[in-house]
Amino acid sequence: MRIGLFVPCFIDAFYPDVGIATLELLERFGCDVDYPFDQTCCGQPMVNSGCHDEAAATEALFVKNFAKYDRIVAPSGSCVHQVRDNLTAIEQTPEVKHVRENTLELVEFLHDELQVEAFPWANFPHRVGYHDSCNTLRNLGHGKPSELHGEYFSKPRTLLEKVAGIELVAIDRPDECCGFGGTFSVTEPEVSTQMGQDKIADHGRNGAEYIVSADSSCLMHQSGCAARIGAPIQFKHIAEILNGASQ
Amino acid sequence: MSTNQPDPNATIQSKTATREAQPRPVKAPDGKRVDHARSAKQFLNAPEHAKSHDTRVWAMRTKRDKQAHTIEEWEELRELASQIKTHTLTNLDTYLEQFEANAKANGIHVHWAADGAEHNRIVHEIFKEHGVKSVIKAKSMLMEECGFRHYMDSVGIEIVETDLGERIQQLDGEDPSHIVVPPVHKMRSDVARLFAEQLGSDPDNDDAHYLAGAQRDATRPLILDADAGMTGANFAVAETGGFVVCTNEGNADLSANVPNLHVASIGIEKLVPRVEDMGVFIRLLSRSALGSPITQYTSHFRAPKQGGEMHIVLVDNGRSKRLGMERFWSSLKCIRCGACMNTCPVYRRSGGLSYGATYAGPLGLILNPSFDLHRYSNLPFASTLNGSCTNVCPVKINIHEQIFGWRQVLAEEGHLPWTKKTGLTAAGQVLASPKGYRMAIKTTNSALKHLPRWALYNRMNAWGEGREMPSPPDNGTFHDWYKRNRLNGQAKTSAGGANE
Amino acid sequence: MSARDDILGAIRANKPAMNAPAPVVPNYDDSYPQDADGLAALFAERLATMGGTWHALTDGQGVDAALQETLADKLGKPFEEAVIASNVPEVAGNRALTDSDDPGSVHDVDIAVLRARFGIAETGSVCFTEAELTVNAVAYLAQHLVVLLDPAEIVTNMHRAYQRDDFVNASYTVFHTGPSATADIEGVLVRGAQGVRSLTVIPTPPL
Known part of the structure; x- marks a missing residue:
């Protein structure tokens, strides 16, 4: 099985460690991973603002870059949601459909496809508040959202619980949105920032030293809020912890 | 007044003086777009009211969960x-x-x-x-x-x-x-x-x-x-x-x-x-x-x-007309319970009056545009698309998908602000070109690294009003790392050359 | 009548073309108590959460005495001076109700005593129609409402309630669940918003 690694634009630019951790983690499990060099973005910034036509060329490039792989794996829930559910600005050829159906978010891939049982190399002796990004939780089905009636499950927490030393803390509003929301973060900066601060405060109040998520975009927003108000809390992508980061 | 009785007027004033005034949103003039973000800002500028509002409306969502979870x-x-x-x-x-x-x-x-x-x-x-x-x-x-x-x-x-x-x-x-x-x-x-x-x-x-x-x-x-x-x-x-x-x-x-x-x-x-x-x-x-x-x-x-x-x-x-809208007719299922408002993190932090319309919250985002597309053209953007509204809706309206759908209608029918449209057209062009994209990242990271704070955090930078920008990594992008560590410095395609 | 034809015409032109049959609605009451005592206990518990009072008559206690016991200190006047409008033979009352009364004439009633048609265990609701109310407004303008409920007439849940024929036959059918309430001011629960300040249910079969 050949895997195409999709490293979304802002992870490429600002969080290369997340991309590296994802690649190394997949390789630890024996995956044959390739990083297509001409990749850019999935088209989400345009599509989320309703500009589907403007996203068409970017979507076409995405499909061109990834069509040859059996699976496409990315450490970003929102980008995977865009590809899987909203990459519709271009004609839905068999190639496009193949790419859309086979694009997986990292946690899903580890939990559902590889069914990973252990991360022997991982040790994270810290109190961690896990941030369910809305896209991973409600659009990709990472877990049961608090508002739905049904049996509790959480794929990312199931994975994190296999990490030595980690202590997961519960927060008051377990899956309240952190306020990033793509372009929402700049069209509604005050509400966005307030939501971010509230989110950080919830984690801090409940003793988390780290906020961990499968979406770097949420973390970028929250860490930006935390840095501005000087909140002493740190941020990590789940890939880094599963790959053995110790702090 | 030399009397032992307290002056009632003075009492009112002293009492009100210690109270935070109730925030009042600005009404959009006829023919103008409702500016949700601006009214939301005013709402948040009254922190006691804002906090109390969020707390109380969230309490309704919590009580709703409790009831829902007791019914198999x-x-x-x-x-x-x-x-x-x-x-x-x-x-x-x-x-x-x-x-x-x-x-x-x-x-x-x-x-x-x-x-x-x-x-x-x-x-x-x-x-x-x-x-x-x-x-x-x-x-x-x-x-x-x-x-x-x-x-x-x-x-x-x-x-x-x-x-x-x-x-x-x-x-x-x-x-x-x-x-x-x-x-x-x-x-x-x-x-x-x-x-x-x-x-x-x-x-x-x-x-x-x-x-x-x-x-x-x-x-x-x-x-x-x-x-x-x-x-x-x-x-x-x-x-x-x-x-x-x-x-x-x-x-x-x-x-x-x-x-x-x-x-x-x-x-x-x-x-x-x-x-x-x-x-x-x-x-x-x-x-x-x-x-x-x-x-x-x-x-x-x-x-x-x-x-x-x-x-x-x-x-x-307007209901019979909405019944004919393929993507939006199911909004007519709404039984006006308000659960979507209670769960909405944006509604809770901006207050219902900031929507400047009959209906506030997620429900308002999908109903109001069908009454007046231009006036309410900002509203579908007053959402993070987090989707909890859809999950609490008792008649299972796909609210967040309809919000997303209205954004597309607004873009197609020319109701996006000019700056937004231009910006996204440009973004679409850059992101469709590997070479242009690598240049853009290089420029951004260089700007973040070298520009002084006052130049980065100006009033054009909505991100920077309440947040720090991410800092560019010391050793370059993931792309750079991959080239150095996995390809022995050789770019696989012409696009990689932009990083040289 | 043109608006009517225009609206119906637009609906016919616009309605989504799909075959969506009405679903069968289950009763969802398998897990409810099967006996009257069990249902009454559940009813009492749910009524309490909605702010109502369940008052079982003690041995030999008449409904009159129960009124005095439960309401005497809530009236703001001596019990003997209370205006009591009763539609049940168990209580004489001192204000007669007839269906030709002007609705506003009952504004000074302190206590209205009515018999419910049936109760709903799921929510602790009691049901009235115009037959039990005589003057519909009395159930809202009175300060306190006392409801006699036959414990044998408690259905399990809403689905069962709506299977009764009252909704097809009566002009007015209403569920009361506890007293009038509001939480419109800073979320603080206030009983007795516009309607009755208290609602007491007394389980007792009809005479």
Whole structure:
């Protein structure tokens, strides 16, 4: 099985460690991973603002870059949601459909496809508040959202619980949105920032030293809020912890 | 004043001086877009109000969860409700005809109104025939849509709201900010000040029991003297020709049962086919809305009371048009519970009045654009698309997907602000070109690394108002790393060259 | 009638073309108590959460005595001076109700005593129609409402309630669940918003 690694634009630019951790983690499990060099973005910034036509060329490039792989794996829930559910600005050829159906978010891939049982190399002796990004939780089905009636499950927490030393803390509003929301973060900066601060405060109040998520975009927003108000809390992508980061 | 008695005016001032003033959003002038972000900013600039609002509205969501989680068949009930609504809406003409025939057979006068203006005219005609001068009214979002109270003001008929929350808003000259709890954005100090001015209550007593009692005492004579009563309806049952109204105060029952004339305004989407369908909806409605098992009063009106007269006005006001919108027709399933507002993190932090429209919150984002696309063109962007609204909706409307859908309609029909459209067109071009993209990243990271703070954090940088920018990594992008570590420095394609 | 034809015409032109049959609604009451005592206990528990009072008559206690016991200190006047409007033979009362009364004439009633048609265990609701109310407004204008409920007439849940024929036959059918309430001022729960300040249910079969 050949895997195409999709490293979304802002992870490429600002969080290369997340991309590296994802690649190394997949390789630890024996995956044959390739990083297509001409990749850019999935088209989400345009599509989320309703500009589907403007996203068409970017979507076409995405499909061109990834069509040859059996699976496409990315450490970003929102980008995977865009590809899987909203990459519709271009004609839905068999190639496009193949790419859309086979694009997986990292946690899903580890939990559902590889069914990973252990991360022997991982040790994270810290109190961690896990941030369910809305896209991973409600659009990709990472877990049961608090508002739905049904049996509790959480794929990312199931994975994190296999990490030595980690202590997961519960927060008051377990899956309240952190306020990033793509372009929402700049069209509604005050509400966005307030939501971010509230989110950080919830984690801090409940003793988390780290906020961990499968979406770097949420973390970028929250860490930006935390840095501005000087909140002493740190941020990590789940890939880094599963790959053995110790702090 | 040299007296031992405290000066009441001084007391009011000293009291109010210590209180945070209630935030008031700016109304968008006619023909202009509602600026949700600006009003939201004003709302958040009153932190006591903002915090209290978020806390209280979140408490409703929490109570809703608690109720939902105690009912094993909860998700099945939502599915049943959704299916009943789909069935009804796809046969709406038939059910409306059945409803009308049965209502008439029961002795109810049935009227039809194409829009709000026609609704107001029809009701005015009925009132004129009966010489009505004063009306007691229960809460109705449809009548808010129709601008009914303003119309009646203009023709000199006094409307008295009998729902406490709606009465507070009426006395304050404000629209409801929440469809179930109209003054949810107000603190008790705001109500104390308002009632002191309008009802002559003690300005220093902001106890909720005292204030509710003051309003009860002030409203009761108005109820007894009213010439007519008005209600909306939560449901209309085709099989019986009757309609159902749910309240916690019993005020709809007062409006319907004290005066001899009862006029009910009913949106055409309120139909359900059978009495037995009500079991599903009543079980869902108040649990979703307030997290209580049922409203204190669930009232079924099927015929005028003895010696009384009953009218129904069936109102379209854009509903039949919305029924034809492929992506948005299911919004007509809405039973106005407000659960989507309670769960919405944006609504909770911006307040209902910031939406500048009849409907606030997620529901407002998908309903208001169908009334006036340009005026409400900012609203579908007042969402993070987090999707919790869809999950709490008792009739399973795909609310967040419809918000996303409206964004596309707005872009296609040219209602995006020029700057946004231009920016996204440019972004689309850069992101479609590997070479252009690598240049853009290089430029951004270089700017973040080298530009001074004052140049980065200017007023054009909305991100930087309340957040730090991410810092560019010391050892370059992932792309750089991959080339160095996995390709021995060799770019695999021409695009990689941009990083050299 | 043109608005009517226009609206119906637009609906016919616009309604989604799909075959969506009405679903069958289950009763969802398998897990409810099967016996009257069990249902009454559940009813009492749910009524309490909605702010109502369940008052079982003690041995030999008449309904009159129960009124005095439960309401005497809530009236703001001596019990002997209370205006009591009764529609039940168990209580004489001092204000007669007839269906030709002006609704506003009952505004001074302190206590209204009515018999419910049936109760709903799921929510602790009692049901009335115009037959039990006589003057519909009395159930809202009175300060306190006392409801006699036959424990044998308690259905399990809403689905069962709506299977009764009252909704097809009565002009007015209403569920009361506890007293009038509001939380419109800062979320503080206030009982007795516009309607009755208290609701007491007394389980007792009809005479």
